[in-house]
Amino acid sequence: MGYEVPLQVKNLSFAYDKQDVLHQVEGDFYQGTFYGIAGPNGSGKSTWLKLMAGLNNCPHNRIHIFGQDIHKMPRMTLAKKISFVPQMFNMKYAFTVEEVIMMGRYPYTNRMTNITQEDYDKVEKTLFETNLMSLRNRHVNELSGGELQRVVIARAIAQDTDIILLDEPISHLDVHYQFEIIALLKEICRNQNKIVISVLHDLNITMNHCDHIFLMKEGRIIKQGEPLKILTEENIDEVYNLKVNMLINHDKKWITW
Template sequence: MEAKNAVDVKNLDFSYGDRKVLEEICARFHPGMVCGLLGPNGSGKTTLLKNIAAILKPQKNTVYINGTDITDMTANELAREISVVPQNTYIEFDFSVQDIVMMGRAPYIKRFSSESEEDIETAQWAMRIAGIEDLAERSIKNISGGELQRVIIARALAQRSNIILLDEPVSQLDIYHQLSIMETVRTLAYEYGMTVVTVLHDLNLAAEFCDYIYLLKDGVIAYSGKPKDVLTYEIIEEVYKIVCLVYENPASKKPHIVPVRSMQEGNGSC
């Protein structure tokens, strides 16, 4: 019996042409938890996320939601189960914030019919959770990067999916927006019971906000576990090739990583 709204990845391989990017990935993402996908550049985090979202086409019998193979689902069915917050959003045209959030309702609206009252209420609910109610009428051309990221999160929420995938949701934002958006993301798991999977670059943010971490290296899951078990200096040194110190954050009792230097040739190793 599969757990509700869990995502299962079983023996997933993925190649871009001849270049193998993911190998034998097995992972399970549970509702009510924030799971982090970590790893150096090129380790396959984003590729894994895109396979789960079916943006890239995974092989048959590798990615399951509630026990259903996602390759058997239509784009519309999938959009009701999984929402995605991409890494970069650049929108050329002058949509209003509300227009963009309302696009999250697309999987529910029949062709040629207008948005229903329910759709409008759902969009308003999503904007409230994401903290952008006041921006509804604004043009997305005239809002800040942090606000735009919140708009994209609101759009994902408007999909009313049980699973949300985020690809480096805060990597281009200032420290306030990094924390406040990650706090919102955590709320989605803890208060709304969503299955949250997020790619993160910042190890300290991952330590603070993730309940479980998959650490990728060269297309395989090198380590997985709770932050305090995965984010140790031995593992970080091995995977990221850096010298670092790991303390305990006195406020949260989570690991806190202080990078010292890279282990580039010429720097010597310690």
């Protein structure tokens, strides 16, 4: 069959209670590439991400990982391929930060009963990379929303999957941590040859940090490609119904309104 696209979405439509949410969405995703999904509220971004994560009942033969239909993949196999960071995360029990990050190792540890030195080393490395060492023994139900979001991102990184999916991962973070987390995800994407796909709200971050973006409206992909070419004044007006100005500084663009 030849070389398989690592992650491929073909002709994907989806509805909740007969209400259409996605309309014939398609995309090819390659390793070592940072993808952004942008668009106004209600455009289907989060639904598409959840379908790729296998969290919703995906139609057959629409989403493939290296040629295999995710609908047919065992849950544990899928968990070794895809990690997912939700938009909102609640933790009722008083687990420590380190324990929550260790939960990312569950696909490899037989329900957390057979933790190896490799698992401990991976968690230690992740704590350091995500700047969470000082919080490792704190209980997550005592953390701020921004701190908790960093922990959930760290859990996904520790899961060590080929594909990392994130639903607005930096919306609740301080500006400093927004850029820190985006830089870390890009580094992991490049150095570890992973696919990173993130729904992003901030168009300036999307434009200047993603390699490829999908611009969505009303469940459809309106445009896709290199961010600097896709996020134009005309396209933003079409999708967001918003007049903006572009400021260009060398190879960077910034959106103002």
